[in-house]
Amino acid sequence: MPVSFDFFKQEIQQYLKSNLPLSTKILDVGPGVGTYSKLLKPFGYKLDCVEIFKPYIEKYNLISQYDKVFVENILNFDISPYDFIILGDVLEHLQIKEAQNLINQITSQNKNCLVAVPYQMEQGVHEDNLYEIHHQPDLTPEIMGKRYPNLKLLYKNQYYGYYISKNFESSLQKAYILHANEKYFDIVCTCIKSIRQYSNLPIYLYLLNSNKKCNITNVTTINWNLNLENTENRYINENNNFYINRGSSEIYNILIQKILITIHALKNFADVVAYIDSDSIATPYADNIFNYYNQDSLYPYFGEGIYDWLHHNGRGGAMDRNDLSTTLEHPVCELFKINQYNRLDQRYRQTGYFLAGRNNIEFLEEWYWMCIHPTILKNTAYYAPFHEETLLNPLLWSKEFYNGLPLVYTNGTLETINEIYQELGFNGYGREIRPWFKIPPNKEDLMFLHGEKRIDIMNKMIIQIKQLYETGTI
DSSP states (O other): OOSOOOTTHHHHHHHHHHHSOTTOOEEEESOTTTHHHHHHGGGTOOEEEEOSOTHHHHHTTHHHHSSEEEOSOGGGOOOTTOSEEEEETOGGGSOHHHHHHHHHHHHHTTOEEEEEEESSOOOOOBTTBGGGOOSOTTOOHHHHHHHOTTEEEEEEOSSEEEEEETTOOOOOOEEEEEEEOGGGHHHHHHHHHHHHTTOOSOEEEEEETOOOOOOSTTEEEEEEOOOOOOOSOSEEEETTEEEEOTTOHHHHHHHTHHHHHHHHHHHHTOSEEEEEOSSEEEOTTGGGGGGGOOTTOSSOEEEEOSOSSOEETTEEOOSBTTBOTTSTTHHHHHHTTOOGGGGTTSOOEEEEEEEEEGGGHHHHHHHHHHHTOHHHHHTHHHHOTTTHHHHHHHHHHHHTOOOOOOOOEEEOOHHHHHIIIIIIOOOSSOEEEETTEEEOSSGGGOOEEEOOOOHHHHHHHHHHHHHHHHTTOO
16 A cells, blocks of 8 residues: 555654764655655655656655655665665565565665564555555564564564664764753753653753752763852843853853763763753754764864854954954964964854764863863953853864854744744745844754743743644744
8 A cells, every 4th residue: 555554653753863864865665655755854854766656656746755756666676876775565565585685685785774564464456556465464573573584673563563674773872961050950951851852862961069850751860070169150140031151260160061071971871972052942853963973073063153253242253364363262272373264264163062972082182171271261251252162163173174063053032933933934045134043044954942041931932843843834
């Protein structure tokens, strides 16, 4: 049948979103009504399909759903251009030997596949399509295990099962990490709540000097000891919200902990981690952040900043490309003998959202060493007006490393959600709407809304995003 069971479709969507990079070349075999296109294309994936029964192509409008549509038999089709093959309700239509050879062909070429099959289901000709006949109506979890040893069971019930090729190793151990102090406890837990709406990945919360626990599924709370004085100048209240005092040395000390907790998480919990600012609300595309990671990179991937030249307290920026001595980063570059001119025509990187893997630990250690340099610590307001971020960018310029995440967030609150999704929309280009409010090019690039700290508003934002997602607006 062109239509498959609805079982586990949401789980499979989340699984693939969490494990397949956006660059994956995907082939959907026997696409039917285009189920997997509907599941994956909204997140930015590109899919081709191969359909053996030509009338289905027009009937189900497959040409509009897939990038390329081939009318061929998968048994004779060249799969070499593809990384990942989807066989949704396909194996049961093949003779046992044909199906076994197909799975062996896929795995022997170091490709991966997703297989979905109905259990113990007879079926004959449908819509004059002889290919609809089930030649393996006897399938059960036990028979699948014996007949297809290269497949690993993911999900099953009494009617249906999902399998993945056993050599599917893009499933690096991935996790989200966040850090906060007790003042931010309710804020960071609400942020985590928003992530958990759309992601099943582990989350590690590093809570400074506190034994509180964030009681959300698959969240580990870690008491991160840090010697801090109990001062009152860390924050600035404004319009019932509050913001960090950038001139506070204690805020600087709190923020640079993100480097150490990233190292700790990589050494103890995961192969790759996504650091997320605690005052964030996730969109349904949050897990997309992992798709950008290159596990061979020696350096983390930091988010694109809204601006490439920052200003603070009357300092910053540059009027002349030949004279960068007025930039905020100039003192750091002078101190560490870094050629700041490497930054020209390159994007500034911010540290609220970034990816790091175990190959990046040496870089992270060097970044932290810069942050705690005695000269920096004596005058953080001068050397690091944007804290660890002001140290990070010169370090990246010194490595001549310019890759990173796109703009994955926007600053905003409840009203911003309607403004973005129902008024402004996305046009394929990043757009600055007003100061510090820039919209990414595509809706799947917008993974987080940043900056709200009022719990009641944060919860309303979670509900609003979920409602728009369920109605297909997001």
